[in-house]
Amino acid sequence: MKIETVASDLTDTARALEAVAEAARGADFVFAAANADHPAAQVQAGLSALGIGALHGASSCRGAMSAAGHSTKAGLTLFVLRDAAGDYGTGRAAFGADGARGAAQRATEAALAACAREGEVPDVLWVTATPGAEEAVLQGIEDTIGTAAPIIGGSAADNAVAGAWYVLDGQGTCGDGVVVTAMFPSVPVSYAYQNGYAPTGQAGRVTRADGRRMIEIDGAPAFDVLQEWSGGALPSPAADADANILSAATLWPLGRSAEAVQGIPTYLLAHPATADASGAVTLFADVAEGEAITQMTGTTEALAARAGRVAAQAMPRSGAVAGALMVYCGGCMLSLRDKLDVVTGGTAEALGGAPFLGFFSFGEQGPMAGSGNRHGNLMISCLVFGAS
Numbered sequence: 001m002k003i004e005t006v007a008s009d010l011t012d013t014a015r016a017l018e019a020v021a022e023a024a025r026g027a028d029f030v031f032a033a034a035n036a037d038h039p040a041a042q043v044q045a046g047l048s049a050l051g052i053g054a055l056h057g058a059s060s061c062r063g064a065m066s067a068a069g070h071s072t073k074a075g076l077t078l079f080v081l082r083d084a085a086g087d088y089g090t091g092r093a094a095f096g097a098d099g100a101r102g103a104a105q106r107a108t109e110a111a112l113a114a115c116a117r118e119g120e121v122p123d124v125l126w127v128t129a130t131p132g133a134e135e136a137v138l139q140g141i142e143d144t145i146g147t148a149a150p151i152i153g154g155s156a157a158d159n160a161v162a163g164a165w166y167v168l169d170g171q172g173t174c175g176d177g178v179v180v181t182a183m184f185p186s187v188p189v190s191y192a193y194q195n196g197y198a199p200t201g202q203a204g205r206v207t208r209a210d211g212r213r214m215i216e217i218d219g220a221p222a223f224d225v226l227q228e229w230s231g232g233a234l235p236s237p238a239a240d241a242d243a244n245i246l247s248a249a250t251l252w253p254l255g256r257s258a259e260a261v262q263g264i265p266t267y268l269l270a271h272p273a274t275a276d277a278s279g280a281v282t283l284f285a286d287v288a289e290g291e292a293i294t295q296m297t298g299t300t301e302a303l304a305a306r307a308g309r310v311a312a313q314a315m316p317r318s319g320a321v322a323g324a325l326m327v328y329c330g331g332c333m334l335s336l337r338d339k340l341d342v343v344t345g346g347t348a349e350a351l352g353g354a355p356f357l358g359f360f361s362f363g364e365q366g367p368m369a370g371s372g373n374r375h376g377n378l379m380i381s382c383l384v385f386g387a388s
Helices: 013-024 040-048 099-114 134-145 222-229 300-314 330-335 337-350
Strands: 002-008 029-035 054-060 064-066 069-071 076-082 087-094 124-129 151-155 167-169 177-184 189-195 198-210 213-217 254-261 264-270 272-275 281-283 292-297 321-329 356-361 364-368 372-376 379-386
Touching: 002 013, 002 064, 002 321, 013 040, 013 076, 029 040, 029 177, 029 356, 040 054, 040 167, 054 087, 054 124, 054 177, 054 356, 064 076, 064 337, 069 337, 076 321, 076 356, 087 099, 087 167, 099 124, 099 134, 099 177, 124 134, 134 151, 134 372, 151 321, 151 356, 151 379, 167 177, 189 264, 189 300, 189 364, 198 222, 213 222, 222 272, 222 281, 264 292, 264 372, 300 321, 300 330, 300 337, 300 379, 321 330, 321 364, 330 337, 330 356, 337 356, 364 379
Parallel strands: 029 054, 124 151, 321 356
Antiparallel strands: 002 076, 029 076, 054 167, 064 069, 064 356, 087 177, 124 177, 151 364, 189 379, 198 213, 198 292, 213 281, 254 264, 254 292, 272 281, 321 379, 364 372
16 A cells, blocks of 8 residues: 655646646545635546546645645645555435435445445445534444444535535535545554543533524523633624624533543534524534533643644554544634644654645544444544555
8 A cells, every 4th residue: 555645735726736636646545635715626627537546525624734734725635545455435425305314325335336345344434524414424324334334534614614615526526415435445444533622520411402503501591501611701692693603612612421431531522603692502513402511621732732642542553554534623723723733743743754634624523432433523533544
């Protein structure tokens, strides 16, 4: 197996594609992370002409990062994998009448068919979906292949939470859908999925909710409770306008308990996005009535250092690495743009200088010990390919 990453920071999409084309030509698998300012159709057409076996792409918040550094400008970054002894297949499906769950089933079936491994369980699945129904996407994949395989990936992103995100494969693009790559690599894979936050001790239970709209906590308006727990860190809604609390809540997310690891609680995060005059709060992840939640808090220093720690946890015991894919929350990235050298440097050091691509997402997916494949926010996932 051979892996390399190649990037262009050119704003002209045609020239950016020219700059990365030769590195990707004829590869067995390519993951493309593109700033959403690069038009989806043009990126897809340029890459699909390169004879790539399994092409998988998504828009990334303001660019991407790699061992060579980071770009939060025009960024077009490719993770290029060559593995003649492995099998890789990609499938794409738009969300339709069968919903996100049905689309994920169709995309997974197409991915398995593309690598002629129908009826088999992949070693790992790499997934990118447009935001809004990630829990249903995970369900749809597991409907097809069961729960044994790790599902790792991130939600497509844009530069202003404006819905300009997209996903693509070798057949086309969509702004409301999912792309799945089934991977049967010739080398072992290892992975990790974590967050960089700590519990504050403030906790309660969701008493009214509707999907991603949290209405009450312990019988009180959800926003009022979060405002108290965070010490007034969140902007309040007006009587006639919702408050955008996304940026302020980056350092004050909510944790939902997952399985403890060696007696230490682990948390899957949900990122509050808006609050309305009734006190209801919308999130970037589903919550259920009766679910216990904990106020979490973080610092930009901790978030910057966490990427390297997650990469270190994902390392194989042999220490031999061909390359890695990382998903790093776009919201976290935006809150520490002046510390991205720490993020990239720590990741590169943990991976021993192996090539990697870090995708800035609007939702993160990965396997949690004892809890299966889960969707969360403000998380980091890392998939490492061992050296052959």
